[in-house]
Amino acid sequence: MIYLSKESFAITGAAMQVYNTLGSGFLESVYQEALAIEFTKRGIPFVKEKELKIYYDGHELKQTYRADFVCYDSIIVELKAVSDLNDSHRSQVYNYLKATGFRLGLLYNFGYYDGLQYERKLK
Incomplete structure (x- = not known):
């Protein structure tokens, strides 16, 4: 089973x-x-621009x-x-997961002309 798939x-x-509504x-x-x-309409729990602590070697x-x-207190x-999207965007999400201790990050690009680009990053 995929982690937090639902x-x-x-x-x-x-x-x-x-x-689909706004396009790029x-x-x-x-x-x-x-x-x-849209999150509110769908009942998806979220915090916008949530400040997260970063740790290095056990130090905040x-x-x-x-x-x-x-979202859901567990997904960046x-x-x-x-x-x-490029590798620096992917690295950014992965590094956020690593530094914060979260396990799942979702990366969405609304600027691509041919549809929504999205990637799932799991640590």
Whole structure:
């Protein structure tokens, strides 16, 4: 069984609805606002721009990470509005998982012209 598959399926469905309604070409902040509305409509629990602590070698750092969303208290959702996802975007999500202790990250790109790009990252 895939880790948190039901939850990630619900989040991806909401993201697809936003993409199908707005298409590509807006700023990331527009998609973030629309996705918050869609999460609320679908009853998906979320915190927008949640500040997460980062740890290094067992020590809490002063620097924090602000996730676009944390859904279900356990999934980091990172949004992009770029022409195509690249390895730096993937590394960013993986590093957030590693530093925060979360196990699942979902990466969505609303800027791709031919449909919503999304990737599931599991630590």
